[in-house]
Structures are given as C-alpha cells and as structure tokens.
Amino acid sequence: AINPNTALMDTHEAPPLASKTNILRSIYPEVTVKELEEILVQCGQSLKNSCDEIEKRLKLQQVSSVNKYQSSIVQLYREYEGECHYCRVPGAKSIAYGMNSDQMTVDDFQFLLERGWARCGKWIYLPSNHKVCCPTYTIRLDVANFKPSKSHRRAQNRFDRFLATGNCTPKPSRKNTQTEKPGLELGDEEISFYRDNILAAVRQAFQTLQLSEVTTCTKDLISILPCNKRYHKNFACNILLKLNLPQNVREKVGNELASLLPSSWEAEYESGFINFNRDATFGPPIVGKSKSAPQVRETLPKKITQDISGHTLELTLEDPVFTDEKFE
Numbered sequence: 218a219i220n221p222n223t224a225l226m227d228t229h230e231a232p233p234l235a236s237k238t239n240i241l242r243s244i245y246p247e248v249t250v251k252e253l254e255e256i257l258v259q260c261g262q263s264l265k266n267s268c269d270e271i272e273k274r275l276k277l278q279q280v281s282s283v284n285k286y287q288s289s290i291v292q293l294y295r296e297y298e299g300e301c302h303y304c305r306v307p308g309a310k311s312i313a314y315g316m317n318s319d320q321m322t323v324d325d326f327q328f329l330l331e332r333g334w335a336r337c338g339k340w341i342y343l344p345s346n347h348k349v350c351c352p353t354y355t356i357r358l359d360v361a362n363f364k365p366s367k368s369h370r371r372a373q374n375r376f377d378r379f380l381a382t383g384n385c386t387p388k389p390s391r392k393n394t395q396t397e398k399p400g401l402e403l404g405d406e407e408i409s410f411y412r413d414n415i416l417a418a419v420r421q422a423f424q425t426l427q428l429s430e431v432t433t434c435t436k437d438l439i440s441i442l443p444c445n446k447r448y449h450k451n452f453a454c455n456i457l458l459k460l461n462l463p464q465n466v467r468e469k470v471g472n473e474l475a476s477l478l479p480s481s482w483e484a485e486y487e488s489g490f491i492n493f494n495r496d497a498t499f500g501p502p503i504v505g506k507s508k509s510a511p512q513v514r515e516t517l518p519k520k521i522t523q524d525i526s527g528h529t530l531e532l533t534l535e536d537p538v539f540t541d542e543k544f545e
Contacts, residue, residue, distance in 0.1 A: 237264055245271055290320040296345065303351040312349050315342040330355065383529075403441065407499045412439045414478060415454055415491070422473040428466070448485065450492040458489040 241253045241264070248271060260266035293316040301309035318339050326336075333355055334343045346352035365373070379385035416439060423429070438459055444450040457467050457474070471486030475493075478484040482493035495501070 237262060237267075240264060241267060241271070244268070245275075247275075287322065288320065289318065289322050289325045291341070292317040292319070301349065301351055303353075306350065309350045310348075311351075312345040313342045314345070315340060317341075330357070404499075407496075408441050410496065410498070411441050411452070411454070415439050415456060415474075418474050418477040419456060419470070421477055422470050425473055426469055428470070444490075444492045448487055448492045450483070450485070451495045453490045453492045455490050457491070 237257055238250060238253050241248070241257070242250060245253070253267075253271075256267050256270050260270055294314070296312060296314050298310045298312045301311045303311075318336075318341050321341075329341060329343075332343075334341055335353075335355055336342075344353045346354075375385045416435075439454060439456050442453045442455065444453040457471050460467075462470065467489060468486070471489070471491065475484040475486045475491055478491070478493060479496065481497050484491055484493040486492075
C-alpha cells in the first residue's frame, strides 16, 4: 500500500490528477475510478482530505447496509373496514388490520406471510376472516417447481383462443365428432352369423373341458360389440361375462372358445371378452388407424385456423376506484 503523505513528500511538484487517482486506487480498490476522481476534485486534489472523505463514505455505506438487512420500520394502524370488492353485496364489508412498511427485512416478511399477512406495495395487511362475508386465504406457489395440470392447460388454451378470436368456447370433443363405431352398422344376417358360430363354440368348449352344460346360454344373450381399439380387432363378445362364471373357469373357457372359432377371425380372449375380426364372407377386416408409430402431440406455437378478420383485441388501463376506509 502507498501512504499518500509519503507520496506527496517524495515529489517536488504536485502530481497530476491521474497520478493521484492511481494512488487512491491502490489504497481503495473497491471504489471506482470515477468516484475517486469526483472526490479528488471535491477535496481540491488533496490526497489526505480525499482519504478522509472516502473513509467516511465507506462507513456510511456499511451502516446503511446493516440497517437494511437487520431491522424493519413499520407504522401500525388499527383495524379498518371498507366495501367488499368480491361479492358486491350492499352492506358487505371488508375488515382487516394494516400497517405501512418503510423498511422490511426478509425474515420479518417471511414471518408475516406464514401467518396469513399479505402485501400490496408498502401496505401490509391481515384480513379478519372471522368478521367478513368473503374470507381470503393466502396461497403460495413455488414457481420453480410448478408443473401445470391438465385443467391448467385447458384454461390456458381457452384464454389463448379468446385473445386470438374473441371466443373462448371449447373445441368440440372427439366423442361428439366421432363417427359411429364399426359393429353397430352390421346387418342382421352378419350379426346372426356371428351369434350362431359363437353359441356353437361355447357349447363345444364346455364339452371339451368337461363342464356342466350351459342351459342359460342362448342366441339372444350374445351381443356383438365394437372392440376396444387397444386390442386391434373389429368386434368383441362379452358372453362369458354374462354367464357369471368364476374367473378361473372363465379364463379356461375363453381361451378354448377363441381356439374353436374360425381361424380367419383371429379371435383372442382378453378380460372376459372374445375379440375377433370380421369374417371374410361379409367383406375385408375393418382397418383402423395404425398404432405402429406413436402420435406426436402438437407443440406451441399453435396455428390459429379460425377466421379472425373481424376480431379486435383492445387493452385499456383504468384508474382504480377505492372506497373510503373507516378506522376504529
């Protein structure tokens, strides 16, 4: 370190401003060059006076920093009331305690938040929920770990549609736009053909497994339903569920029944249902969407296909309107 008094004694002529700035810079590296030059000019380029001024400013900064992080300054008010801005019912009141905070530490503010206090600018208040018509509760959200749910995404999509088109009506569901499933459009002749084959196969399966004869199984009890798309078949029959067989017996009968049906049906037993394809006599198998390649969801940004030529989004800023609070 360089002593400013020694530096002055060793020189016969007063050093220029730049040299004095370099001397102070070596003593106080935390102070910027611009601030050092301003202090030198203010102190008449006296190194000793400049050092005293710098020391004074550093002490003030240290005291200010300590006060900022170790103390809170508030002005506490008593309980006050005003008009309820939630329900707008005539005579409804909003009651709370409040205080004005000129300075608030992080620990003190955290302490208040954990006990239901809220903040609006420098105004910190605690609603009197036991006295008001519309109690308010503080909900804290960890933004860093927040993951939107399905309902959150739907709300965002509705809001995006409203901004783009002026209409937030949800899109029609797939169930409403879906065409009638195959199997519900079969002719009587084809349905009767499947019922006869399945009824004969059921009776033969019971004989093969040496089970008691099924007297309750009739042709009218057999229903031909559209197959669940996960099994990649055209039709399904739930006759084994209607017979109320024990689960272990139902599985044996189901596997045996699937093997007795025509091989062109490619019948399979799964969870009480016999799933099979259409018989070649009535046409080729009904081919659905391919499941080999997974479908990729469309990612943002989404293209808006609606006609938005007549839609105009207008944003306005209005001054808030407050009622006069009544303090006790």
